[in-house]
Structure formats: structure tokens, C-alpha cells
Amino acid sequence: MTRYSHTVDGHTYHFADLKSLMAMATPARSGDYLAGIAAASDEERVAAQMALAELPLRRFLVEALIPYEIDEVTRLIIDEHDAAAFAPVSHLTVGDFRNWLLSEEADEAALAALAPGLTPEMAAAVSKIMRVQDLILVAKKCRVVTAFRNTIGLPGRLSTRLQPNHPTDAPSGVAASIVDGLMYGSGDAVIGINPATDSVSAVTTLIRMLDAIITKYEIPTQSCVLTHVTTSIEAINRGAPVDLVFQSIAGTEAANAGFGINLAVLAEGREAALSLKRGTVGDNVMYFETGQGSALSANAHHGVDQQTCEARAYAVARKFKPFLVNTVVGFIGPEYLYDGKQIIRAGLEDHFCGKLLGVPMGCDVCYTNHAEADQNDMDMLLTLLSVAGINFVMGIPGSDDVMLNYQTTSFHDAMYIRQVLGLRPAPEFEAWLRKVGIFAPGEAMRLAKDLPGPFRRALANLS
Amino acid sequence: MTDRITDTVIPDAWGTLRRFTQARIALGRAGSSLPTQPHLDFQFAHARARDAVHHTLAIEPLRAGLVERGLGVVTVHSAAADRPTYLKRPDLGRRLDAASRERLETYRAPGGKDFDVAFVIADGLSAFAIEQNALAFLDVMLPRVPAESWRIAPLVIAEQGRVAIGDEIAVALRARMVVVLVGERPGLSSPDSMGLYLTWQPAVGTTDARRNCISNVRREGMSFELAAHKLLYLMTEARGRHLSGVLLKDEVEAPPERLAAPGGNFLTEDT
Incomplete structure (x- = not known):
């Protein structure tokens, strides 16, 4: 040795x-x-x-x-x-x-x-x-652009995943959070739901619902229901209109086995999504999530440190030309990343390593209530990642995921960083925001005060 | 002369949608940012969840309450000496300290017989959840497991304990299955959520795939009655089929939705 x-x-x-x-x-x-x-x-x-x-x-x-x-x-x-x-x-x-x-x-x-x-x-x-400034400087120079129904990762742009989770997948509850997000200009990376129920039929119901919304309002974005890749394949086989196929991945074969996947299954998932040809401006069809500590928590790290295991997950990701790769940095808990300082450093490392390897990195800037972290830490990480040119972050009502019980960035947070750094949504989506009237007329990214007509009509039905 | 500043918050026009979700929607905005009131509401919810994580379980009232109900009680401590250690070292929270292990062995059933079930109450990540729910749940649950059909071990209260600490407790007591009542990781809107974990023939090193979980047991979540109904079903099945976990599906009817969600997806319904 x-x-x-x-x-x-x-x-x-x-x-x-x-x-x-x-x-x-x-x-x-x-x-x-x-x-x-x-x-x-x-x-x-x-x-x-x-x-x-x-x-x-x-x-x-x-x-x-x-x-x-x-x-x-x-x-x-x-x-x-x-x-x-x-x-x-x-x-x-x-x-x-x-x-x-x-x-x-x-x-x-x-x-x-x-x-x-x-x-x-x-x-x-x-x-x-x-150091942190090195991770930012170099990542900022790397550009990874991907496309499906819009284009993510262009210079001067920051996209958001609209995450309308609901504890019971109630369609009206999901739709309420979607309205909230769209009206704040969120949702260009994806409208992506973590389902409460993982059955093929429940997942298919959500996929159809998102497809109907995107179609009716002509939103240049894509949907995803974050279920196991084999469930997505089965949904596709049954005719569900799947845009992006999701999977959690890790950096070792054993950890991936813990997720119930291997490289062959991921290839199958990608082929299934490609077969539907639903992308209009590109064919990046995979959405991966990762996070430091996943290999260790599956007792599948082989004595390799968690940050290196995480970087290895990006080798898995880039094989499948993903549309989005999201490091869910603070979700795993304090036994892996103890406090705000560790979470912030890890988020920047992940973004740097991913971009250097050619992966379209985004970050779920997040924490749980048993970590030594708070909203101030998340403000710092969001700001640093946005300076570093991250492709996308999450957007959720009021930072509070009522289904997964953790805190991530809000629709308001995205508007904060847009204002401070002048970062715009994906071009196709920005054009839609202006056409529909969610952004007020003019060059600035200001939210309009009135509810746009199509959404006003939908809400009028409720009374 | 300037005008007086008014209307510092721009309201969101979709407040009517709040009836469909507990999510923090339609908060309004100050510029594009979070207005003062929802900002401080959030800070308060987070403070409450943080306090729940760091709150020390009040052992004495719990023990007294159990004794009052005629139950034998043993108090044990995990190998995690304090909360910071507990948070950083999940492995220690899953194991008993040496003194607790020895003490438990003196509580074994006489005549070398096994107990049918051991109930363990562990603070987990929210002692608050245990203080709010444990006794009240047991009042609903224990009448369903009468002594003539279930040999029940003395109740164990475990400090700084994770779910798997029940495995070692069951081994020390010689119980064939263990039910752990544990404080779950607090969410912003649910700082007092209790989980129930059932494991058939636990041993040190038993994996989570061999456990059944009933989550979100609390007054605003799953009712004590429904949780007790499900738990008794799982306990009975586990004893009959000699297994628990992924092979033992929860076939009890699904709970009614916590939140009334009238109307389907209003965004695409035409009227």
C-alpha cells in the first residue's frame, strides 16, 4: 500500500x-x-x-x-x-x-x-x-447550459425549481402553491413535486395535472414528479406525459444499490424519457439529486470522505446528460453537516466540483431544524452561490416545505437575489412572464400588482 | 414637502387559496421581499422548533404518570451523554450506556420467559412531542393489549435515544417485539410530532427495512385512536407472521385527509 x-x-x-x-x-x-x-x-x-x-x-x-x-x-x-x-x-x-x-x-x-x-x-x-473565494471564482468561469422546453444556465440568468409540495398531494393544494410561485416569477428550472404517495397511479395523476397546467397556460417550462426512476419508467409505459425523469444518485455502486438503482437502470430511464420527444428546444431529460453524506448514511462509502463521494456522484450524473443536478446540501442533518458554516462550504464545494466536471449544478439551499443553522445562513449561501453563477435554486412558499419538514429558499428569496445581482430567469420563461403580465412592463424585474387575466379567471371560479 | 408613507405591504391577490394548503402562500411583499409580519411569524416557528430539539425531557412527570396508571417503569440513558453528542453521533443514540444495560437485565420476566412486547418512550429529536403525546396515546393503546393476551415488559423511558435504542432494550429485557414512541424531527408547523416504530425480534444492528413506522401522531396529525388501531394491527400481524418491516404492509384503511381540499385542480377546471 x-x-x-x-x-x-x-x-x-x-x-x-x-x-x-x-x-x-x-x-x-x-x-x-x-x-x-x-x-x-x-x-x-x-x-x-x-x-x-x-x-x-x-x-x-x-x-x-x-x-x-x-x-x-x-x-x-x-x-x-x-x-x-x-x-x-x-x-x-x-x-x-x-x-x-x-x-x-x-x-x-x-x-x-x-x-x-x-x-x-x-x-x-x-x-x-x-478557499470559498476560489470555489466561487472558478465556478463562475464554468458554464454548463442545458435545454428542454427552455434554456438553463446562460450567463446572467438564475432559474428556480417551483416545489409545490403538499402533505397529501391534494391537487388544489398543489395548484395553490403553483400559483403562488408563478406569480413571483418562479418555476423556470422545473415545476417539481415530491409526492407523498409513491404509487404509479398517484404519481401519474400529478404528472397529468402538471402537464395540463403547463399546456393550458402555455408556460415554457417542464414538469417532474420526483419518484423512483422505475416508477417513472412504468408511468411512461402507461402513457403518462413525463417531461423529466428524476432519481437520487450517489457516488458509489453500493450507495446507488441502496437507492435501488444502477447505471443500467438510469440509462433505461433516460431512454424512456427521450422516446417521448417532449423537449422543444433541447433533449436533456434527467433530473438528479445528490448530497454529501448519502454514501455514508447507506454505509457504502468504503472509507472515502463524503465530499469525494459526492463529487463521484457527478460522474454518474454527467453520463446521462442531465437537465438539472441538485445538491440538497442541508437536508441530511447535523451528523453529516453540523452547522451553517459546514453547510455553506459544502454547497460551494458541490457547485464548484459539479461545474468543473461539466454538470448543470443547482442547489437546494436548505437546513433542518436539528442543524445549527438558520435563515441567515441560507441567505449567505444563496448569495454566494448566485455570485458563483449557479444554474438554479429551489423556490417554495415562505421557505417552509410542509411535506418534507425542512426549510429551503422561497419565492421571495429568488426575487431578492434577482434584484441584488440582476439575475434573470431563463429567456423563454422571462418572455412568458412579461407576456402574461407577471413581470411589470419595462426592463426591470418588477412584479406587477394585478393578477394576470388567465389566473384571475381561474380564481374567479372558486369564489 | 413629501407625502406620508402608506401601504408598506403589497398584498397578494390569491389569499383565497390559503384554504387549500398549510403552505405559507399569499404572504404579500414589501418590495419583492417578505413583509415584517410573516418574516417574524417564520422566526417564531423556527425558534419553537429549535426549542423542541433542545428541550430536555421532563422524566419525573412522565414516570409519575405511568406509575399512576399501575405500570412498571425503568429509566435508561443512551450512550450519547448530551444533546450535542446526540446530534453528531447517531450511533451513540442507538446504544445504551453500560449502567442502563445492566439495570434492564434485572427487569427480565421471571421463569426465563420472553415478553411479547416492550414499549419504549424515547425523547428522539423532540422531547416536547413525547410530553404532549406519549401518556395520552398509551391511554388509548394499552387497553387494546390486555394482560391476558400480551405479556408486556415494564415501560422503558430512554433519554437521548434514537429509534434503534429499542433493539438493545428488547434484547436486554428479552422481548419478542419492541414498540418505540419517539419524538420526530420537528417541522416548522409540527414541533410536537411523535412517531411509532414496531420491530419484530430486534437485535443490535437491525436495519430500518425491518421496522414499521406510524408517523405524525399528534393532536393535529394522526389521531391517537387511528394510530392505536394501526399499531395493534401491525403488532398482531408481526406476532402471527413472525416478521415486521417492508414485508409487513400496513393494510389498515388509509387515514382521512388531514386537510379538507375541496375542488380538484382549479387551474385547469373549466366552469
Whole structure:
């Protein structure tokens, strides 16, 4: 077994292998302590970062953190690695790679060309020796644009997933939250429901409902019911009008098995969605969710730190040309990310690694009530991610998900960041907002005071 | 001279939709931002949920209440010494501390017989939920499991306990199944939600796939009567079929919707 070591001030720190070096170099977070793989002291952590900085990037191509023989995600990473794309940086150490990423030479075109040549482990490694401003600066230079019924990820744009969850999937309750979101200009990334009931028939009911709304109001957006990929496939087989196929994914084969999936099933899901040809301006049909800690919580991390496992999930994602990838950063709880500081750092790492690898990253800027976090922390993460050029965030009424019992960004939050940074919705959706009269006339993104005609008529029926 | 400022909040024109959902819709806006009142309402709800997480279970009133009902009670503590440890180390919240394990073994049934069921009350993530609901639920539940048909172990109160602590408790007491009443992770609108977890023949390391869960038991959620009805069904099935978890489906009729939701999807219904 290869050993790594680093000497600082006469003291030599030893690291048993590459995955241990990676884990100890990771900025402190509760999940790595829970796994028993974190650095024992702050000094040991920085020594590990120093050792990591001297490591040649190509080392990751010969020392797999999770053995090739036992893990199909490792096989995917190695087998599909693009050596030609990697060539420009193949001689660099991790530390030199950071320097280059920060340079003007690493521009949008260079980073896009490099993406297929990077493995998740390389992205994770360099992120571990980066500060928050580095994660923002480099991510901002990466552009990943995707399209289905509108175009997500263009410069100067920020999209939102309208998340109209309801504890019992009551159609009127879901529709009420959809109205609330649309009237605040939310919903261009997707109108996506987490269903309370996972049966094919219940899911199909929601899919049909969303399709009817999008069709009737001619909204240039797409729908998704966040159910298991096999349920979506079955719904498609029964004729349901599925736009995006959803699945939670993780960075190890064993963790994916815990989700009841593998790469073959994801390919099947994508083929099923593509067969419907429902996209009008593009054919990115997958919606993936990830989050640090998922592999550990499934006891499927193989001693690899949670941030590296997360980056490996993006290798799974990019294989299937997704429309959206969403890191649900604060949902998992304080045993993985303890407080606002850890959640904020993790959200920025995930966005950076995803973008560097060529994945259309969004973030569920969120927390649970047993984490040491609050709305102020979420304001910070939302602001930082938006500065970093994130593709999309969530939008929910008043930040309170009454079905999943956690807090995420609200429709109001999205309007805040639009005003502060001048970020617009997807162009097709923005045009619709203006045509319908949700945004007031003029260049500014101001909400109109009156309810637009079609929605006024729908509500008039209720009296 | 400037005009006096009026109308600082722009109301949303769809307040009528509030009847369809508990979601925080139609909050209005100050500019495009959250107006002061809903902002502070939210802060209060979050503060209440945070207090629920950090609230220490009042053991004595609970124990006294159980004793008053003629029940034997044992108090135990998990291996998580305090709340911060509990939050960071779920593994410790699933295990008993050594003293508790030894104490429990003295409560085994005489004659080497097993108990049919052990009830465990664990604070979980909301001691508030336990204080609000545990005794009241047991008052509905226990008459359904009479002593002539169920050998019930002394009730166990577990501090800093997670669901799986019931596994080790059942092993120590020699109980064939365990029912854990636990405070669930507080939501903004439900800081007092209690969960019920049933496990047949638990052992240390039993996975969640082998448990059945009844969630959101509280006055505004699932009623004690319905929860007791479901739990008795699951307990009876578990004892008869010698299993619990994913193989044991909850076939009791679905509860009525918590929220009346008249009308279908009004956005696409033509009148």
C-alpha cells in the first residue's frame, strides 16, 4: 500500500493511502468524524492539504479510491476518462492545478474543453485546498447550459425549481402553491413535486395535472414528479406525459444499490424519457439529486470522505446528460453537516466540483431544524452561490416545505437575489412572464400588482 | 414637502387559496421581499422548533404518570451523554450506556420467559412531542393489549435515544417485539410530532427495512385512536407472521385527509 507523508516544522505526518490523505485534507465536517476518517487535529488537516497539493493529478488515474473491480462508478470514471482532454494539465500537481484554475488562462472555453479529462477525485482534491473565494471564482468561469422546453444556465440568468409540495398531494393544494410561485416569477428550472404517495397511479395523476397546467397556460417550462426512476419508467409505459425523469444518485455502486438503482437502470430511464420527444428546444431529460453524506448514511462509502463521494456522484450524473443536478446540501442533518458554516462550504464545494466536471449544478439551499443553522445562513449561501453563477435554486412558499419538514429558499428569496445581482430567469420563461403580465412592463424585474387575466379567471371560479 | 408613507405591504391577490394548503402562500411583499409580519411569524416557528430539539425531557412527570396508571417503569440513558453528542453521533443514540444495560437485565420476566412486547418512550429529536403525546396515546393503546393476551415488559423511558435504542432494550429485557414512541424531527408547523416504530425480534444492528413506522401522531396529525388501531394491527400481524418491516404492509384503511381540499385542480377546471 502506498504511503503518503508530509513534514512540517520537523514533524512528519503519515497518511496510509490516498483516500485517507483525501479524507484528512477535507475541511472539517461532522460526517467525516462520524465515519472516523477525519484529521485528528487542525495541524494534521493542513499537513494533509500540503501533501495533497504536491500530489500529481495523474496519480488519481492509477490509484483508485474505491477498487475498480468492486464498483461500477469507479469503472465509469476510469473507462470514460478522456486522456486527450486531460493532456494540458496532466503534468500538474494538485497545487499547481489550483494556481492554473485561478489564472486568466483558465477561461470558459479552456475549462469546458478540460471537463471530460477530469475525474471527480481530481475536482474534489483541488477543492479541498481552495478557499470559498476560489470555489466561487472558478465556478463562475464554468458554464454548463442545458435545454428542454427552455434554456438553463446562460450567463446572467438564475432559474428556480417551483416545489409545490403538499402533505397529501391534494391537487388544489398543489395548484395553490403553483400559483403562488408563478406569480413571483418562479418555476423556470422545473415545476417539481415530491409526492407523498409513491404509487404509479398517484404519481401519474400529478404528472397529468402538471402537464395540463403547463399546456393550458402555455408556460415554457417542464414538469417532474420526483419518484423512483422505475416508477417513472412504468408511468411512461402507461402513457403518462413525463417531461423529466428524476432519481437520487450517489457516488458509489453500493450507495446507488441502496437507492435501488444502477447505471443500467438510469440509462433505461433516460431512454424512456427521450422516446417521448417532449423537449422543444433541447433533449436533456434527467433530473438528479445528490448530497454529501448519502454514501455514508447507506454505509457504502468504503472509507472515502463524503465530499469525494459526492463529487463521484457527478460522474454518474454527467453520463446521462442531465437537465438539472441538485445538491440538497442541508437536508441530511447535523451528523453529516453540523452547522451553517459546514453547510455553506459544502454547497460551494458541490457547485464548484459539479461545474468543473461539466454538470448543470443547482442547489437546494436548505437546513433542518436539528442543524445549527438558520435563515441567515441560507441567505449567505444563496448569495454566494448566485455570485458563483449557479444554474438554479429551489423556490417554495415562505421557505417552509410542509411535506418534507425542512426549510429551503422561497419565492421571495429568488426575487431578492434577482434584484441584488440582476439575475434573470431563463429567456423563454422571462418572455412568458412579461407576456402574461407577471413581470411589470419595462426592463426591470418588477412584479406587477394585478393578477394576470388567465389566473384571475381561474380564481374567479372558486369564489 | 413629501407625502406620508402608506401601504408598506403589497398584498397578494390569491389569499383565497390559503384554504387549500398549510403552505405559507399569499404572504404579500414589501418590495419583492417578505413583509415584517410573516418574516417574524417564520422566526417564531423556527425558534419553537429549535426549542423542541433542545428541550430536555421532563422524566419525573412522565414516570409519575405511568406509575399512576399501575405500570412498571425503568429509566435508561443512551450512550450519547448530551444533546450535542446526540446530534453528531447517531450511533451513540442507538446504544445504551453500560449502567442502563445492566439495570434492564434485572427487569427480565421471571421463569426465563420472553415478553411479547416492550414499549419504549424515547425523547428522539423532540422531547416536547413525547410530553404532549406519549401518556395520552398509551391511554388509548394499552387497553387494546390486555394482560391476558400480551405479556408486556415494564415501560422503558430512554433519554437521548434514537429509534434503534429499542433493539438493545428488547434484547436486554428479552422481548419478542419492541414498540418505540419517539419524538420526530420537528417541522416548522409540527414541533410536537411523535412517531411509532414496531420491530419484530430486534437485535443490535437491525436495519430500518425491518421496522414499521406510524408517523405524525399528534393532536393535529394522526389521531391517537387511528394510530392505536394501526399499531395493534401491525403488532398482531408481526406476532402471527413472525416478521415486521417492508414485508409487513400496513393494510389498515388509509387515514382521512388531514386537510379538507375541496375542488380538484382549479387551474385547469373549466366552469
